[in-house]
Amino acid sequence: MCTLSYIPISERSFIFTTNRDEDPNRVALSPQKYVHDGIELLYPKDSKANGSWIISNGTDTSLCLLNGAFEKHQRKPNYRQSRGLVLLDFFKYASLREFIDAYRFEGIEPFTLVVVENKPGIHLTELVWDEQKLYVKNMVSNKAYFWSSTTLYTNKMKLEREQWFKNWLGTETCLDENSIIKFHKTGGAENKEYGLFMNRRGLVRTVSITQIMGSKEGHMMKYHNLLDEEVCNTI
Numbered sequence: 001m002c003t004l005s006y007i008p009i010s011e012r013s014f015i016f017t018t019n020r021d022e023d024p025n026r027v028a029l030s031p032q033k034y035v036h037d038g039i040e041l042l043y044p045k046d047s048k049a050n051g052s053w054i055i056s057n058g059t060d061t062s063l064c065l066l067n068g069a070f071e072k073h074q075r076k077p078n079y080r081q082s083r084g085l086v087l088l089d090f091f092k093y094a095s096l097r098e099f100i101d102a103y104r105f106e107g108i109e110p111f112t113l114v115v116v117e118n119k120p121g122i123h124l125t126e127l128v129w130d131e132q133k134l135y136v137k138n139m140v141s142n143k144a145y146f147w148s149s150t151t152l153y154t155n156k157m158k159l160e161r162e163q164w165f166k167n168w169l170g171t172e173t174c175l176d177e178n179s180i181i182k183f184h185k186t187g188g189a190e191n192k193e194y195g196l197f198m199n200r201r202g203l204v205r206t207v208s209i210t211q212i213m214g215s216k217e218g219h220m221m222k223y224h225n226l227l228d229e230e231v232c233n234t235i
Helices: 084-090 096-102 155-171 177-186
Strands: 003-010 013-022 028-036 039-046 054-056 061-067 111-118 122-129 134-139 145-148 204-215 218-225 230-234
Touching: 003 111, 003 155, 003 177, 013 061, 013 111, 013 177, 028 204, 028 218, 039 084, 039 218, 054 084, 054 204, 054 218, 061 084, 084 111, 111 145, 111 204, 145 155, 177 204
Parallel strands: none
Antiparallel strands: 003 013, 003 145, 013 204, 028 039, 039 054, 054 061, 061 111, 111 122, 122 134, 204 218, 218 230
């Protein structure tokens, strides 16, 4: 939701990892399978809006949403719907192209949505909605990427966090789910304000880490509840 990394492991596999930085009193339910319009979807549920920040159909498509677009925006009193519901709506469309062309983005708070598909081969796409226009960027799927939410991190913070990511990639000899989780817990560890495992005086802190391991066999989700120190694996 607030920090996201995408790391290709092979031509057909990747690891998608996100830290959720939130008010610790805002409860989220561990990942479960839910059926929407006949489609089985796997995601942790935000109990306030009933949406999510990361979701997968378990076979070939996974999405992660970060709050904000390119610049920090002024929030409006009301929006048509929660950003977290956009991920559920995505699967009502036959393809990413159809979603881009037909979805009603108006009335939704700015967000960045990253879509990774195995159909076949990996396709990585970034969508940014700034309340005025949708920006679509096709990413290079064999390259690692790192995102930070605009609503919580300034451009200066983003650049420093991305440099931590690049430094870690340059020295890490074993890229797997465990080493990536470790980085998402320890990157910038001395900095509580905007380290990856952040804590701003208990008002906003990293409450969970969700990871999707994708391959041609399907997408598997692992969820780390950092408040209760629980780990949940779901296929």
